[in-house]
Every structure is written in C-alpha cells, then in structure tokens.
Amino acid sequence: MIEVLSVAGISLVSLVVLLILTKLMGSKQVSQMTMFDYVIGITIGSIAAELATELEQPIQPLVAMIVYGLVALGITIWTEKSLKARRMLSGKPIILLDKGVIYRENLKKAKLDLSEFLTYCRIEGYFDLNQIQTAVFEHNGKVSFLPKAMQRPATPADFSIQPQQELLQLPLVLDGYALPQNLKRMGKDETWLQRTLSKQGYHGAEEVLLALCDGSNQITVFPMHPPKGPESAGIE
Incomplete structure (x- = not known):
C-alpha cells in the first residue's frame, strides 16, 4: 500500500513539474515544432514516465527533467535574440520549386523525394504543378505554396469591392x-x-x-x- 501511494505521489509531482516546464517552454502544435522541440519534448516525457516509477532515487530523473526543460527554455530565448542561432537550430526555408523549375538538390536538403513533394502538392489542392509559382519547405516540416496570379482565388480587392469588416465573435x-x-x-x-x-x-x-x-x-x-x-x- 505504501509503495502504491509513493508511486501516486511521485506521479503527481512529475505531472506538476511537466506542466510547469511546458508553460515555461511555450505551447506549440506538433506541426509547428522544430526538430529540436520535438526531441526535447519526447525526452522530457520519457523522463517524466521514468520518474513516476522510480521509487529508490526519484530525485535524479526529476533533476534531469528540470535541466532539460531549462536548457530548452534557454535555447528558445537565445534563438529569439540571435538570428544566427535561429538559423543554426531551426534551419532556413528551402525553395523547392520556383517559376517552373524543381530544385532537386533542395529536395535532398529537405529530405524529400519527388513522390513526397507531389503528395504535399495534392494535399494543398494542386494536382497541376503549372498552377504553382513557388513552393517553399519551411523549418517546421510543412510546404508553403504561392499560386500563380491567374490561379489564386479572387478577392474583393480584385473587383474594387470594400466589404464590411467582420468582427471577432x-x-x-x-x-x-x-x-x-x-x-x-x-x-x-x-x-x-x-x-x-x-x-x-x-x-x-x-x-x-x-x-x-x-x-x-x-x-x-x-x-x-x-x-x-x-x-x-x-x-x-
């Protein structure tokens, strides 16, 4: 019974620490994470799980979890202030297609093959590559598309219409x-x-x-x- 209570107590402590570290590091959707954010998140989660069942020396995984969290926070602050650090850790956007040219070397840098690139195009509704002006591989693993002027959706500005601005509900x-x-x-x-x-x-x-x-x-x-x-x- 005492062992069960110990596991429950340590689990609650690990959960509280995990929530605090998450708040400090900031909330991001999985699709918005950099590779570093993803690895740190998995590591901290693994340590938290280990902490929940560590009865003999729970302080060691707790300290490790806090250290990982503080290092991640420090690196986040560093990348916010330093463009070089941001490019080194997060990477730079890579142009995959521009003006009808597919850059094979850039596909290799993005670790994409042609089949994967075409899949991204179809997901965004581009079944004809002639509709795309530029495709950019972002540092979070997504591909952004700039359609050609004749292929983009029409906007009120195209017709010199000034609709009333919708307000937040x-x-x-x-x-x-x-x-x-x-x-x-x-x-x-x-x-x-x-x-x-x-x-x-x-x-x-x-x-x-x-x-x-x-x-x-x-x-x-x-x-x-x-x-x-x-x-x-x-x-x-």
Missing part, C-alpha cells in the same frame, strides 16, 4: 453559464443578455449551450437541448 454563454468578463468587453451586462435571450425564446443562460456575439451586437445562440428529430438519429 465572443462567447457570452458557455455550457449554460454567462461570462461576465466577455459581456463587459462587449459593453453589455447580464440584464441585456437575459433580455436578448428572452427574445429568442430562452428563459435564461442555463438553457443555452453556446451564445456568440460579434461587434455589431448580432447574437448567435445554440440551445442546450436541441429538439429531437430524424437528425438526432445520426447519419447512416
């Missing part, structure tokens, strides 16, 4: 609870919210799953319990 009700801070940011209060919900047939925030409001005071409400119907049975 803020949630005012979440899981049946009103959000006073967001109401304040919108210049509203709970009385206004209650009145607005009443106009749409709701007796209060507890009947609302999600309510969103934009800068023009247009509110979109999703009910907590939508009416049952054929759609509720799912899609066959």
